[in-house]
Each structure stands twice: as structure tokens, then as C-alpha cells.
Amino acid sequence: MTKSERRAAIKRSALFGALIGMIPGATGLILGVLFFQSATVAVTGWILVFPLMALLLRKKWLPHVIKSQQCFLASTEWAKSQSVKADDIKLYSWEK
Numbered sequence: 398m399t400k401s402e403r404r405a406a407i408k409r410s411a412l413f414g415a416l417i418g419m420i421p422g423a424t425g426l427i428l429g430v431l432f433f434q435s436a437t438v439a440v441t442g443w444i445l446v447f448p449l450m451a452l453l454l455r456k457k458w459l460p461h462v463i464k465s466q467q468c469f470l471a472s473t474e475w476a477k478s479q480s481v482k483a484d485d486i487k488l489y490s491w492e493k
Contacts, residue, residue, distance in 0.1 A: 402473050409469065420447075463488055 398406065425440030433439050451458070464483070470476060471483040 399474055406469070 420443075422440060425443050426436045429436030429439030466488055467483040467486045470486050471481055476486075
């Protein structure tokens with residue numbers, strides 16, 4: 398990867414990490430203060446519920462994330478020079 402592509406990959410990773418951390422955190426603070434009088438209780442509840450929600454929503458969410466990553470990787474300079482298309486990139490062994 399070129400330096401600019403590497404920076405873009407790092408930014409994408411940071412965004413996904415921030416979203417995964419901020420959603421339970423912000424929800425926990427808001428719901429915790431309003432309903433539970435304890436943000437810790439709400440954040441703990443979110444930590445327990447989030448994996449279950451991710452499993453339930455994976456049919457709609459995961460294909461979008463995988464396609465986004467494939468398109469990003471196919472847009473790199475190396476992939477363009479090798480004529481690699483997004484559909485040719487398999488991120489996981491279980492992909493069809």
C-alpha cells in the first residue's frame with residue numbers, strides 16, 4: 398500500500414473502532430443517567446446485548462461491511478495494476 402492508502406486504511410479502522418466504542422458508551426451514559434441512575438449499569442448491559450444484536454443483524458450489516466472493504470482494497474494502486482476487482486477479493490474463507 399502507498400502511504401496515502403495506508404492512512405486511509407488506518408482512518409477507516411479508527412472510525413469502525415470509534416463507532417463500536419461510542420455507541421454503547423454514549424447510549425450507556427444517556428440511558429444510565431435517565432433510567433438507571435448509573436451509567437455503569439447501562440454500559441454493562443450494552444456490552445452484553447451488543448454481540449447478540451450483531452449476530453441478529455449480521456445478515457444486513459455484515460455483507461455491507463464486507464463489500465465496503467472489498468471496494469476499498471480493490472481501489473488500491475496495487476489492485477488496479479493487477480486488475481483485481483472487488484468481487485475477486487475474498488476476505489474470509491467462508492465466503493462464496
